[in-house]
């Protein structure tokens with residue numbers, strides 16, 4: 421057979437068969453480097469791309485991700501119907517813009533915004549995800565700090581931010597992109613969240629703020645925002661706190677409503693939350709909220725006149741579909757407080773069940789149960805399990821059954837520690853959890869069996885080496901004796 425180019429050349433003359441796999445397109449590689457010269461029928465393009473995607477993992481078995489993998493048909497319909505609307509066109513799509521504001525009002529209320537004249541003071545914007553929200557919030561803290569420093573005639577060239585070494589990578593990005601030094605509170609082998617005392621001790625005159633995480637990416641644990649706030653107050657510091665509630669913002673208010681972490685605390689100036697995680701919308705939507713307008717410096721707000729409307733804009737991106745905002749609104753009004761509470765309570769119970777089963781198998785549990793953290797189960801192999809394989813081997817074995825339960829190393833400062841994490845999401849019902857438990861047990865059994873077979877193979881190999889070397893020792897000894905005898909005979913001659 422000739423090259424791919426030759427093959428394409430030969431096939432280009434072939435009559436098009438209307439059956440996808442009889443068409444010439446099915447006999448050619450998928451275009452990967454250049455725009456094809458001609459068209460292909462839409463059914464063929466659809467089927468070939470669908471086939472190509474079959475090698476992706478199954479989203480519902482992907483327990484690595486926090487991102488929503490189930491939505492109702494009605495939500496999907498709204499999502500599809502509004503995906504051709506660009507939310508930036510305020511004049512053309514005023515209802516979509518109003519719906520964005522409704523979502524923000526609901527979130528401001530959920531996060532206990534202060535109220536002035538009967539209205540919440542908190543305001544914000546939709547973003548493409550929590551990362552974008554964090555970028556803007558970090559920039560806002562930096563600008564505000566610079567403005568204050570300059571007003572006092574002080575140097576404003578060395579900003580720093582205090583956060584745990586377990587922050588999500590977007591925080592490192594924000595620090596690097598906006599030239600802010602990272603002051604990291606180290607995680608330890610027994611503490612995977614920020615230590616409030618160390619964090620507050622690290623604050624200096626150049627600190628733009630402290631980041632506290634409501635549900636860390638590694639273990640799902642909540643950092644103690646209240647303790648940080650109280651320590652700051654005790655020390656007479658007005659350092660702003662930004663709460664990264666990417667996941668916890670849609671969990672804690674329903675499972676753990678008494679936890680104090682949001683705008684109830686006076687130092688909390690901004691919060692981000694991902695609509696596409698426990699907000700139950702497909703990727704990508706996130707939200708950034710500020711306590712009140714004074715925390716978002718004016719220089720970050722663009723007053724644009726776009727397509728006939730005056731509007732305020734403070735996002736990194738310009739165009740984006742209205743669809744995810746509409747889908748978020750659907751989830752908020754469809755589920756209400758009781759719906760979110762039912763779902764998050766189910767997930768918490770399922771996570772607790774998974775935790776108990778893994779504990780019985782001997783794993784060390786690193787996450788917090790009983791609604792004290794996210795419905796996430798972080799675990800690692802324990803020395804008592806007496807195994808020679810590691811978490812990566814177990815993850816690979818589970819992958820054979822379709823499960824994506826990643827193995828990775830803990831955050832900086834304990835990066836030698838291997839661990840695994842299962843994110844319990846809406847569609848991870850108890851039935852599916854029981855299947856996972858069974859598959860983990862089977863995987864452990866298979867890996868242990870493989871170890872025994874490997875050990876037996878090594879033993880056999882070692883024994884065969886021992887036999888060979890014994891034989892060659894005997895052979896060598898014999899030949900030395902023979903040589904000596906021959907030598908003697910020769911000497912005697």
Ligand SMILES: Cc1ncc(COP(=O)(O)O)c(C=O)c1O
Pocket residue numbers: 486548549550551552588590633635636637664666667694706
């Ligand atoms: C704590 C935390 N912050 C921020 C992010 C980034 O969120 P997004 O994927 O919505 O940009 C994540 C993502 O997992 C996260 O867990």
